[in-house]
Amino acid sequence: MSATAVAAPAVHSLWTTAAAAPIHAPKIEYAQLSPILVVLGAAVAGILVEAFVPRRARYGTQLAVTLIGLAGAFAAVVGLAATGYATTKADLAAMGSIAVDGPSLFLQGTLILVTAVGVLAIAERGLEPQSREVPHVDAFAPQAAAVPGSEDEKAAARAGWSTTEVFPLTLFALSGMLVFPAAGDLLTLFIGLEILSLPLYLMCALARRRRLLSQESAVKYFLLGAFASAFFLFGTALLYGYAGTLDLGGIAKVVTGDAAPNAALNASAHGDALLLIGGAMIVMGLLFKVGAVPFHAWTPDVYQGAPTPITGFMAAATKVAAFGALLRLLYVALPEMRWDWRPVMWGVAILTMALGAIVAVTQTDVKRMLAYSSIAHAGFLLTGVIAGNKQGVSAVLFYLAAYSFVTLGAFAVVTLVRDAGGEATHLSRWDGLGRRSPLVAVTFALFLLAFAGIPLTSGFSGKFAVFSAAAKGGAVPLVVVGVLCSAVAAFFYVRVIVRMFFAEPRADGPSVAVPSALTGTAIAVGAAATLVLGVFPQWAFDLADKASVFIR
Amino acid sequence: MNPVNYVYLAALLFTIGAAGVLIRRNAIVVFMCVELMLNACNLAFVTFARMHGGLDGQIVAFFTMVVAAAEVVVGLAIIVSVFRTRHSASVDDANLMKL
DSSP, X not given: OHHHHHHHHHHHHHXXXXXXXXXXXXXXXXXXXXXXXXXXXXXXXXXXXXXXXXXXXXXXXXXXXXXXXXXXXXXXXXXXXXXXXXXXXXXEETTTTEEEXXXXXXXXXXXXXXXXXXXXXXXXXXXXXXXXXXXXXXXXXXXXXXXXXXXXXXXXXXXXXXXTTHHXXXXXXXXXXXXXXXXXXXXXXXXXXXXXXXXXXXXXXXXXXXXXXXXXXHHHHHHHHHHHHHHHHHHHHHHHHHHSOOBHXXXXXXXXXXXXXXXXXXXHHTHHHHHHHHHHHHHHHHHHHHTOTTSOTXXXXXXXXXXXXXXXXXXXXXXXXHHHHHHHIIIIISGGGHHHHHHHHHHHHHHHHHHHHHHHHTOOBHHHHHHHHHHHHHHHHHHHHHTOSHHHHHHHHHHHHHHHHHHHHHHHHHTTEEETTEEOOBGXXXXXXXXXXXXXXXXXXXXXHHHHTOTTSHHHHHHHHHHHHHHHTTOHHXXXXXXXXXXXXXXXXXXXXXXXXXXXXXXXXXXXXXXXXXXXXXXXXXXXXHHHHHHSOHHHHXXXXXXXXXXX | OXXXXXXXXXXXXXXXXXXXXXXXXXXXXXXXXXXXXXXXXXXXXXXXXXXHTOSHHHHHHHHHHHHHHHHHHHHHHHHHHHXXXXXXXXXXXXXXOOO
């Protein structure tokens, strides 16, 4: 007993010091957080719609709530940017948890627009075969909990049910994505990562057709995603141990030596090891999300198995959010460590570009091919990250905006090409598509040319920007590798175009469904963004350039 | 006792969890190993909070618990629906998509 009595003061000192200081209520700048709050509010409203609105009216109500929420959030972003929060008034909000600055607002605006276009494709109900009893059928399982092929599922399909939960899930994922590139400390970064990931795992499992593939993709994405976020969290713990703070700016100060790390810890646990291992593990978690080699293994399976409108949304929006977070972590928290992380990122970028471009050549499924193409694009984006200058940041911002609309459009076109088994994703089925439906084939060819980086498309402007920034930042060999990989990638994009326009159409080939105004608008917006950012990119470059300074 | 030992223990638990994810074949066990990794993170956070004399790390531990609970909800829903479809929770059986 006496031993505990002696030890007591040391144990309790933590509590007594904390209790002695007066507790101040946190100062929350609601106006600066409004984009995130509006999206979260719309998502919660969507849950209430799901609970209280009769099934018949749910689809229309959900779509209206989602689009109104997105419009409100975009207006909030534009309002904040117009009042100068992107430049002169950039600041840390919510006690340093959320950074409201140029990159945050640029990426949040991009994400909201991308989600709006993605929601249009998700809301499409005119492509699946319909009957008189069930006039509207969408791409999602009638009842996700029912076993595929069971009586329950058939009954739900006959009753015309649908998983309208996908709208609030999209909004929740978006709210995480809005937090992710704006996070000012590591805890917010982790919470943003989880909020964006968890709804996406579920949405992958919701396909109406090929449900086994869909569920398999969800399991793979979930287990690997949870594995990666555990690494991310342990890295966070180690960085916290090193710096004694979770603030990105605070960590940067400890790295530069402006603030002292914990002396006792440094003596006993090798502070530099904590910094290096912790930083590496956090970057590992983020590289998993962007799908960079060697953390790319989930990408093809998940892109192939998930319902195609979800794949489009996920491929576009996750990449924007995760690259935003990666930029902020490397440029705000670890800029002084760049001599340590740049060589590693060089290797990752070269591997990512090469593997993405080379393996895509061998693919026979159009969704898998686009997945490997997205891996290659992650590599091109990493060259911009490695540049390490302001131009690199603005180039990556521009590339993300350009690439995400191309991706959305391409996956929306994939939903149109169908046969009796649903979407005809095998590339051999696309033979001669250009003769049967020239408009769809020409649009898809435009997106493929943009992926390949042909001039007059947004892909060229983006690649030009990241490669010139990387060359300016002293990474000329990387640019050479990037251009070579672009050439390899152009081969398989052009091969698809040749198949569509110069191969004989098959007698049993797929038909091209006529989309409703929803998917039509999504594809049109994607194509328009591709052309506008390709022919007149200057205003977007200027916007990205103005938005390219991080607040610390 | 020197609190650094708890950091070593956390690293050990994390390694055991990571090895389990890579070695075990049952999706539920893999998932439990991920939870073990998250708990190892919690132990590290609390230990570092004690060493720094701050409360940040303990706050993070609470957030981690909430995140882990949310992950269980989503993860078990997915794993159970796959189990009901395939009558198997082995991650090796889920191999419809291959290169």
